[in-house]
Amino acid sequence: MELIETVKHMFLFIAAKANYWTYVILLMVGLYAMIAKNNLVKKIVGMTIFQTAVILFYVSIGYKKDASIPIVMHGSGHGHAADAAIRAADYINPLPHVLMLTAIVVGVATLGVALALAIKVYKEYGSLEEDEIHKQLRSR
Amino acid sequence: MKILGKITILLCGGLLLFFTSDFPDFGDANSPASTHLSPYFIEHTLEDTAVPNVVTSVLADYRGYDTMFETTVILTAGLACFLLLKIPTKEVKQRYYRHEPTGVTLRIEGDRYPDKSAVFTRIDSTWVPSDMIINFTCRILISFIQIFALYVVAHGHHSPGGGFQGGVLLGASVILFAISGNLRAAIKQFGEKTAALFGAAGVFIYVGTAALCLALGENFLNYSALAPLLGTDRIMARSHGILSVEIGVAVAVMAVMIWIYYNLSSAGKQDEGL
Numbered sequence: 109m110e111l112i113e114t115v116k117h118m119f120l121f122i123a124a125k126a127n128y129w130t131y132v133i134l135l136m137v138g139l140y141a142m143i144a145k146n147n148l149v150k151k152i153v154g155m156t157i158f159q160t161a162v163i164l165f166y167v168s169i170g171y172k173k174d175a176s177i178p179i180v181m182h183g184s185g186h187g188h189a190a191d192a193a194i195r196a197a198d199y200i201n202p203l204p205h206v207l208m209l210t211a212i213v214v215g216v217a218t219l220g221v222a223l224a225l226a227i228k229v230y231k232e233y234g235s236l237e238e239d240e241i242h243k244q245l246r247s248r
Numbered sequence: 249m250k251i252l253g254k255i256t257i258l259l260c261g262g263l264l265l266f267f268t269s270d271f272p273d274f275g276d277a278n279s280p281a282s283t284h285l286s287p288y289f290i291e292h293t294l295e296d297t298a299v300p301n302v303v304t305s306v307l308a309d310y311r312g313y314d315t316m317f318e319t320t321v322i323l324t325a326g327l328a329c330f331l332l333l334k335i336p337t338k339e340v341k342q343r344y345y346r347h348e349p350t351g352v353t354l355r356i357e358g359d360r361y362p363d364k365s366a367v368f369t370r371i372d373s374t375w376v377p378s379d380m381i382i383n384f385t386c387r388i389l390i391s392f393i394q395i396f397a398l399y400v401v402a403h404g405h406h407s408p409g410g411g412f413q414g415g416v417l418l419g420a421s422v423i424l425f426a427i428s429g430n431l432r433a434a435i436k437q438f439g440e441k442t443a444a445l446f447g448a449a450g451v452f453i454y455v456g457t458a459a460l461c462l463a464l465g466e467n468f469l470n471y472s473a474l475a476p477l478l479g480t481d482r483i484m485a486r487s488h489g490i491l492s493v494e495i496g497v498a499v500a501v502m503a504v505m506i507w508i509y510y511n512l513s514s515a516g517k518q519d520e521g522l
Binding site: 121124125126127128129132139140144168170172173177178179180181182195196197199201202203204205209210212216217218220225227228231 | 249250252253254256257261264265268269272273274275276277281282285286287289290291293294301302303307314315318321322326328329406407408412413415416501504505508512515
């Protein structure tokens with residue numbers, strides 16, 4: 109009986125932090141690809157997964173239970189505050205969304221630069237495999 | 249390297265997972281991230297800027313400097329792709345021409361013939377006959393994507409949307425055109441020079457709006473200074489300033505996405521591509 113209780117506790121503990129578990133696993137998948145993969149394009153894919161993990165982390169910490177999207181309900185006409193007072197607990201945290209909004213687009217642009225560098229490397233060495241490029245560099 | 253990588257992963261992942269117990273629960277309204285600055289943004293956005301979408305007002309007003317330099321980063325990335333890949337090559341070019349009446353393909357060295365004559369049409373080396381369904385669907389879709397993109401930019405104050413999303417949609421419409429037809433047709437419609445100019449113009453609109461505030465005697469990026477120009481009160485002027493800045497962001501993002509696609513898909517040659 110005690111074992112079942114412990115497992116239940118563990119499960120509830122993990123379920124409350126499920127977003128962190130997901131982001132850590134994704135982060136490690138990306139990091140492993142960047143460290144261990146031999147192909148440069150696979151390294152770039154790893155970098156993108158790493159980036160996605162960070163974006164997921166940020167967006168998930170902005171979430172509040174029973175809250176709406178961060179667009180304030182307002183009465184008709186501009187510049188007038190709504191009749192009811194605006195409560196911050198009714199809206200999810202907008203700040204992580206702002207940070208990640210720009211990060212996603214900048215991420216795509218920098219991914220373009222990474223792929224451009226990969227094309228350059230391929231033109232120079234005729235290969236995207238790291239060990240073959242190292243071999244060519246040593247024999248020079 | 250693989251074993252070293254696995255050890256690093258296990259150590260880092262284990263440490264990160266171990267310390268998740270100190271983090272606030274998922275969906276906790278009282279987490280540190282949601283208690284310091286963000287309540288101020290949510291409660292004051294209407295009286296400060298008259299923009300109900302908090303994400304937009306934080307993006308373009310409260311954190312205006314951040315977004316300005318993000319836009320600059322995007323332009324720099326586009327420039328970097330261009331400078332890395334676009335190098336004039338002296339190799340002899342081979343071009344393929346298709347004789348339309350008979351369907352015969354000719355390979356000709358050099359570029360002395362035009363892309364399209366009475367019976368010959370230039371084609372890519374990996375050419376396949378174009379699919380009518382794809383062409384027709386994309387032609388219809390592109391116009392709707394563009395209208396939706398304009399809506400996303402213009403309605404970003406009141407609904408999810410804004411400059412970055414609308415700009416990416418506009419860029420995607422041109423990229424879809426390039427994918428469904430061929431790269432040369434897209435470049436004919438929206439050239440590389442145009443893309444570069446639009447990218448710079450977008451950043452200029454952003455910085456120009458900010459500098460205009462400075463010229464009118466208030467702080468850089470303080471859109472309230474635009475009130476006498478726009479003929480509105482100081483709070484409504486912030487809303488209009490945000491719109492102007494979002495348009496700048498949309499133009500810059502659109503142009504840079506297209507520019508990067510042109511250079512990447514053809515490895516800088518902009519001759520044949522996807």
